Amino acid sequence: MNRLPVTESDLHAYVxxxxxxxxxxxxxxxxxxxxxxxxxxxxxxxQNAALHALFDPVLxxxxxxxxxxxxxxxxxxPLRYAAVVAWVALGGVVGWNLQAYTSAQRTEASTWxxxxxxxxxxxxxxxxxxxxxxxxQEAHLVNWLSKRLGAQLRAPHLGGIxxxxxxxxxxxxxxxxxAQFMYQDAKGQRLTLYxxxxxxxxxxxxxxxxxxxxxxxxYWFDRRLGYALSGEVDKDELLRAATAVHxxxxx
Amino acid sequence: MNEHERLxxxxxxxxxxxxxxxxxxxxxxxxxxxxxxxxxxxxxxxxRHGSDMRAWLxxxxxxxxxxxxxxxxxxxxxxxxxxxxxxxxxxxQTDELEIRDxxxxxxxxxxxxxxxxxxxxxxxxSYEETAKALGxxxxxxxxxxxxxxxxxxxxxxxxxxxxxxxxxx
Numbered sequence: 014m015n016r017l018p019v020t021e022s023d024l025h026a027y028v029x030x031x032x033x034x035x036x037x038x039x040x041x042x043x044x045x046x047x048x049x050x051x052x053x054x055x056x057x058x059x060q061n062a063a064l065h066a067l068f069d070p071v072l073x074x075x076x077x078x079x080x081x082x083x084x085x086x087x088x089x090x091p092l093r094y095a096a097v098v099a100w101v102a103l104g105g106v107v108g109w110n111l112q113a114y115t116s117a118q119r120t121e122a123s124t125w126x127x128x129x130x131x132x133x134x135x136x137x138x139x140x141x142x143x144x145x146x147x148x149x150q151e152a153h154l155v156n157w158l159s160k161r162l163g164a165q166l167r168a169p170h171l172g173g174i175x176x177x178x179x180x181x182x183x184x185x186x187x188x189x190x191x192a193q194f195m196y197q198d199a200k201g202q203r204l205t206l207y208x209x210x211x212x213x214x215x216x217x218x219x220x221x222x223x224x225x226x227x228x229x230x231x232y233w234f235d236r237r238l239g240y241a242l243s244g245e246v247d248k249d250e251l252l253r254a255a256t257a258v259h260x261x262x263x264x
Numbered sequence: 265m266n267e268h269e270r271l272x273x274x275x276x277x278x279x280x281x282x283x284x285x286x287x288x289x290x291x292x293x294x295x296x297x298x299x300x301x302x303x304x305x306x307x308x309x310x311x312r313h314g315s316d317m318r319a320w321l322x323x324x325x326x327x328x329x330x331x332x333x334x335x336x337x338x339x340x341x342x343x344x345x346x347x348x349x350x351x352x353x354x355x356x357q358t359d360e361l362e363i364r365d366x367x368x369x370x371x372x373x374x375x376x377x378x379x380x381x382x383x384x385x386x387x388x389x390s391y392e393e394t395a396k397a398l399g400x401x402x403x404x405x406x407x408x409x410x411x412x413x414x415x416x417x418x419x420x421x422x423x424x425x426x427x428x429x430x431x432x433x
Contacts, residue, residue, distance in 0.1 A: 025413070053417070064385050072281055
């Protein structure tokens with residue numbers, strides 16, 4: 014048989030088990046008569062095994078939150094700009110939809126949900142400045158926002174469903190100031206509750222659902238206030254959270 | 265979760281394993297993974313649909329890693345091809361010690377040798393994939409691999425200077 018000489022590359026490929034079977038057999042034959050090389054190959058194979066023994070356990074470790082929550086950190090600027098552009102464009106949209114009161118009311122309600130979704134998309138990925146006032150100053154936060162909205166607010170506690178209050182901020186709304194409370198669960202998943210004063214005291218609604226891209230929104234009005242709870246979670250979970258918010262605000 | 269997110273997320277454990285072996289430190293490794301993922305997300309439009317996501321991510325990680333290495337102060341960046349750097353400590357006693365020694369020994373390989381060795385031995389990338397990920401010719405992969413293994417062996421066994429250069433064909 015006419016064999017090619019065994020090269021250093023062959024030996025490494027043999028160590029890494031990447032040689033075609035026939036060539037592997039030739040290398041084995043070669044090693045049988047070259048004990049020094051055979052020892053070296055054995056040592057290198059042991060290195061491979063030792064590397065796996067040392068580092069394979071990393072594969073089974075829980076992936077840290079900061080590597081899993083793309084949303085929380087990595088919403089990229091273009092998306093944010095898109096959200097801002099959408100926000101600005103809303104003024105125009107609202108203006109075009111005032112033909113009839115009912116349609117205006119409906120549009121206004123869905124616009125409310127939409128604004129809530131946009132505000133969620135803008136602020137929930139924030140790492141450093143998700144809120145203006147943190148939950149450590151909850152009393153101050155609630156007083157401040159209540160004063161600005163001209164209605165007594167409360168920040169619901171959602172610990173029962175695994176969400177804690179991060180804090181809140183004041184935002185410009187189409188009809189005056191709007192409050193946004195932010196919540197976060199242990200995985201960093203965020204929900205935002207968007208609240209404004211309800212000018213139309215006669216209107217109370219049940220939960221309605223709207224979807225803006227990935228953001229789901231349950232929104233409703235009671236006599237005093239309008240609410241929209243937004244999150245990038247599945248609808249059932251969002252409904253559970255909305256129910257928890259509602260039952261706390263309407264004991 | 266969309267398809268891209270799933271494809272990327274699937275690779276996170278392997279990226280972490282490689283980064284841990286490369287940096288030898290948990291926090292630094294996860295920083296490296298995080299920087300890699302951030303860059304991947306921002307460059308996702310450059311990923312060719314249907315191509316190997318794992319290979320693409322490891323290429324990005326390599327680039328992030330060498331940028332970090334370049335950013336280090338010169339004293340930290342001991343990165344030469346084989347030099348007179350190895351001063352073997354001692355032969356090893358127990359398995360546990362051996363494993364800890366392996367981690368320490370890896371730190372004593374030049375970065376470019378450690379990258380090749382880990383991609384091949386731990387990540388089980390082919391030599392072609394390794395060459396592509398690191399942006400070097402396959403011959404360079406083979407010579408770095410050969411040096412890395414020989415050097416690691418020397419450090420681990422405490423045998424001075426033996427088996428240094430082999431001719432690569």
